[in-house]
Amino acid sequence: xxxxxxxxxxxxxxxxxxxxxxxxxxxxxxxxxxxxxxxxxxxxxxxxxxxxxxxxxxxxxxxxxxxxxxxxxxxxxxxxxxxxxxxxxxxxxxxxxxxxxxxxxxxxxxxxxxxxxxxxxxxxxxxxxxxxxxxxxxxxxxxxxxxxxxxxxxxxxxxxxxxxxxxxxxxxxxxxxxxxxxxxxxxxxxxxxxxxxxxxxxxxxxxxxxxxxxxxxxxxxxxxxxxxxxxxxxxxxxxxxxxxxxxxxxxxxxxxxxxxxxxxxxxxxxxxxxxxxxxxxxxxxxxxxxxxxxxxxxxxxxxxxxxxxxxxxxxxxxxxxxxxxxxxxxxxxxxxxxxxxxxxxxxxxxxxxxxxxxxxxxxxxxxxxxxxxxxxxxxxxxxxxxxxxxxxxxxxxxxxxxxxxxxxxxxxxxxxxxxxxxxxxxxxxxxxxxxxxxxxxxxxxxxxxxxxxxxxxxxxxxxxxxxxxxxxxxxxxxxxxxxxxxxxxxxxxx
Amino acid sequence: xxxxxxxxxxxxxxxxxxxxxxxxxxxxxxxxxxxxxxxxxxxxxxxxxxxxxxxxxxxxxxxxxxxxxxxxxxxxxxxxxxxxxxxxxxxxxxxxxxxxxx
Numbered sequence: 001x002x003x004x005x006x007x008x009x010x011x012x013x014x015x016x017x018x019x020x021x022x023x024x025x026x027x028x029x030x031x032x033x034x035x036x037x038x039x040x041x042x043x044x045x046x047x048x049x050x051x052x053x054x055x056x057x058x059x060x061x062x063x064x065x066x067x068x069x070x071x072x073x074x075x076x077x078x079x080x081x082x083x084x085x086x087x088x089x090x091x092x093x094x095x096x097x098x099x100x101x102x103x104x105x106x107x108x109x110x111x112x113x114x115x116x117x118x119x120x121x122x123x124x125x126x127x128x129x130x131x132x133x134x135x136x137x138x139x140x141x142x143x144x145x146x147x148x149x150x151x152x153x154x155x156x157x158x159x160x161x162x163x164x165x166x167x168x169x170x171x172x173x174x175x176x177x178x179x180x181x182x183x184x185x186x187x188x189x190x191x192x193x194x195x196x197x198x199x200x201x202x203x204x205x206x207x208x209x210x211x212x213x214x215x216x217x218x219x220x221x222x223x224x225x226x227x228x229x230x231x232x233x234x235x236x237x238x239x240x241x242x243x244x245x246x247x248x249x250x251x252x253x254x255x256x257x258x259x260x261x262x263x264x265x266x267x268x269x270x271x272x273x274x275x276x277x278x279x280x281x282x283x284x285x286x287x288x289x290x291x292x293x294x295x296x297x298x299x300x301x302x303x304x305x306x307x308x309x310x311x312x313x314x315x316x317x318x319x320x321x322x323x324x325x326x327x328x329x330x331x332x333x334x335x336x337x338x339x340x341x342x343x344x345x346x347x348x349x350x351x352x353x354x355x356x357x358x359x360x361x362x363x364x365x366x367x368x369x370x371x372x373x374x375x376x377x378x379x380x381x382x383x384x385x386x387x388x389x390x391x392x393x394x395x396x397x398x399x400x401x402x403x404x405x406x407x408x409x410x411x412x413x414x415x416x417x418x419x420x421x422x423x424x425x426x427x428x429x430x431x432x433x434x435x436x437x438x439x440x441x442x443x444x445x446x447x448x449x450x451x452x453x454x455x456x457x458x459x460x461x462x463x464x465x466x467x468x469x470x471x472x473x474x475x476x477x478x479x480x481x482x483x484x485x486x487x488x489x490x491x492x493x494x
Numbered sequence: 495x496x497x498x499x500x501x502x503x504x505x506x507x508x509x510x511x512x513x514x515x516x517x518x519x520x521x522x523x524x525x526x527x528x529x530x531x532x533x534x535x536x537x538x539x540x541x542x543x544x545x546x547x548x549x550x551x552x553x554x555x556x557x558x559x560x561x562x563x564x565x566x567x568x569x570x571x572x573x574x575x576x577x578x579x580x581x582x583x584x585x586x587x588x589x590x591x592x593x594x595x596x
Contacts, residue, residue: 141568156582163579166571166575173564174532178509184553190553
């Protein structure tokens with residue numbers, strides 16, 4: 001049993017996804033608990049795997065007992081295990097949060113919702129731990145297909161957003177596929193460890209350069225890196241509110257992690273074509289950080305503001321990859337983790353406010369602190385973390401990024417990160433000002449007078465857990481870096 | 495004599511035609527067909543590479559099967575979304591779908 005933990009991470013939610021439409025015929029409550037239980041098993045298995053790899057080193061798990069060149073290999077190192085924990089944890093929390101939304105659904109609709117939700121989680125977790133580039137494509141498509149459907153489930157505007165994402169996302173995926181096709185042509189292997197060995201003498205060949213560009217384009221579209229982010233604001237704004245925290249919080253981060261794996265583990269990114277390509281991506285990401293932040297300031301819809309802020313935050317991760325020394329990579333990886341928590345917390349809060357009051361415009365958020373104090377507390381923590389104030393998690397990832405940029409003498413990136421922190425402060429403090437400082441109009445007050453507005457327990461628990469999670473990540477970031485991330489960065493402690 | 499290069503050229507041409515169609519067509523269904531063309535170009539690529547570089551192996555063919563399955567899912571989903579859009583707006587011309595601001 002203990003030898004099979006890596007497969008449990010993926011297989012249990014996958015089986016639950018297949019079962020859930022049938023179980024939904026009997027009971028909606030049962031299917032919800034099935035989803036939560038499956039994600040819990042996945043999460044616990046990931047924790048068990050992390051404990052084992054921290055003690056025993058990298059674990060190459062062969063799926064079904066087939067050896068690597070033919071079978072699928074899962075590579076579990078401290079980094080991928082941590083990422084698997086992150087994804088399954090956020091998915092678990094959001095599954096708890098989805099309860100009140102699904103309450104009024106017809107049985108079959110609830111079953112299909114949880115089926116898609118679990119498939120999305122499976123795809124994302126699978127991308128984190130797989131050691132095979134074609135298997136990565138399959139998981140990418142599983143998560144994307146489930147993601148398109150969950151976005152389209154959000155209503156009439158969402159269908160257009162989902163259609164646009166489907167077109168752009170499929171083009172991105174076929175670029176990625178063509179890229180790994182070329183890599184297969186020159187190396188004859190799709191296993192990441194094999195590829196890393198066989199690509200070394202070939203790095204400057206034209207085929208590999210084309211493949212690098214195509215793979216980078218594919219991942220860039222999937223993670224909504226700056227010039228390729230056109231699909232993202234609409235998709236995050238209009239997607240199904242119960243799934244938005246998972247989609248916005250994790251779905252963009254996973255391809256970013258896959259790109260890190262591709263360009264730093266399979267290919268040496270410190271020199272040669274990958275280095276040059278990452279420099280270009282870095283400059284574009286810097287532009288994206290500024291433009292995304294400015295666009296966020298211009299938004300009136302809270303969800304849309306958060307979506308544009310995600311464009312900027314993905315930029316930080318890409319900048320981390322572009323700087324490329326171990327400090328910046330620690331910053332980038334830490335930001336993947338932190339931002340997954342912050343963004344899902346913010347979207348959980350935004351969805352909760354909309355669920356309770358029907359409001360999504362920032363101007364109408366007056367005096368919400370009196371109605372939902374705990375939710376607003378979580379919002380403050382997440383907002384301060386996005387701005388990057390010290391005790392919260394967001395500060396530390398930016399700190400490592402800035403240290404990395406200083407070490408390389410790249411002052412341009414230092415300036416960008418500091419300017420964008422100020423811009424973050426502008427748009428988040430505007431929200432907080434609306435909530436805490438502005439007085440609500442009298443009629444508005446009367447409508448809500450005497451009504452309990454704090455979220456129901458099922459939604460409140462995820463809000464509080466994610467809010468506290470941001471603080472915990474901030475306080476314990478040093479042990480996270482020294483125990484886990486440092487060992488996982490190429491040349492950073494091994 | 496048809497060599498690997500011919501197949502790769504065919505695949506590249508198909509891929510570019512598909513990409514051009516996906517970027518320039520106005521009809522939502524035409525865009526979906528163009529994307530299918532891109533994925534099939536990749537299939538030609540994978541199968542040809544396996545046939546010429548590792549004869550006797552069937553890796554590329556198996557991948558092509560996977561890609562066909564994925565493409566079928568994508569088209570089914572894309573058409574379902576197109577039907578949903580058509581019910582709301584009675585159009586499948588993408589330039590009329592201006593519900594969203596950039």
